[in-house]
Amino acid sequence: xxxxxxxxxxxxxxxxxxxxxxxxxxxxxxxxxxxxxxxxxxxxxxxxxxxxxxxxxxxxxxxxxxxxxxxxxxxxxxxxxxxxxxxxxxxxxxxxxxxxxxxxxxxxxxxxxxx
Amino acid sequence: xxxxxxxxxxxxxxxxxxxxxxxxxxxxxxxxxxxxxxxxxxxxxxxxxxxxxxxxxxxxxxxxxxxxxxxxxxxxxxxxxxxxxxxxxxxxxxxxxxxxxxxxxxxxxxxx
Numbered sequence: 001x002x003x004x005x006x007x008x009x010x011x012x013x014x015x016x017x018x019x020x021x022x023x024x025x026x027x028x029x030x031x032x033x034x035x036x037x038x039x040x041x042x043x044x045x046x047x048x049x050x051x052x053x054x055x056x057x058x059x060x061x062x063x064x065x066x067x068x069x070x071x072x073x074x075x076x077x078x079x080x081x082x083x084x085x086x087x088x089x090x091x092x093x094x095x096x097x098x099x100x101x102x103x104x105x106x107x108x109x110x111x112x113x114x115x
Numbered sequence: 116x117x118x119x120x121x122x123x124x125x126x127x128x129x130x131x132x133x134x135x136x137x138x139x140x141x142x143x144x145x146x147x148x149x150x151x152x153x154x155x156x157x158x159x160x161x162x163x164x165x166x167x168x169x170x171x172x173x174x175x176x177x178x179x180x181x182x183x184x185x186x187x188x189x190x191x192x193x194x195x196x197x198x199x200x201x202x203x204x205x206x207x208x209x210x211x212x213x214x215x216x217x218x219x220x221x222x223x224x225x226x227x
Contacts, residue, residue: 043221103150
């Protein structure tokens with residue numbers, strides 16, 4: 001069965017420092033991986049995806065993610081954090097072979113960026 | 116271009132009652148999925164509608180049902196509400212040929 005794990009409930013980082021939010025996955029077949037961000041009392045906003053190709057994927061708001069097949073990881077990164085990046089981040093994997101198949105989410109990581 | 120819109124934004128219901136939540140997908144999208152997000156948890160897949168039929172279903176009881184209309188909009192119905200049904204209900208739309216789903220702002224359901 002497909003699954004994702006986000007091992008950190010919360011990540012704290014100072015503004016201007018690089019940030020990493022971790023995600024590992026378990027899938028049969030090729031993984032289709034996603035990152036979403038959720039601000040308080042809001043829905044999920046799509047940040048980026050890995051389908052195939054380059055292992056470093058660039059997304060919205062300066063975020064990027066590195067796909068590592070040998071470590072089954074898809075960590076979210078940003079070179080310089082902003083206070084406005086503080087939010088809840090979810091990693092997700094597509095649950096089947098169709099491109100509209102359900103998403104399976106991790107439990108989320110709360111990112112807190114301190115001024 | 117309007118994104119995914121959901122209504123209402125907030126709702127309070129009593130145990131045993133029934134509720135209907137609504138979703139209009141992003142323009143051009145033909146597939147609607149519903150997710151339940153309990154407090155402190157990641158979203159859990161409820162079901163997906165395509166061409167007015169339920170195509171996939173997650174591990175939710177039959178009290179949860181849905182519908183998709185010819186204009187691709189969708190409803191989620193929950194019967195015999197339980198306190199544990201209190202959650203944020205998210206609608207996501209997508210289309211064939213696209214890999215990412217776009218989410219609405221959600222409906223916060225509180226069962227008392």
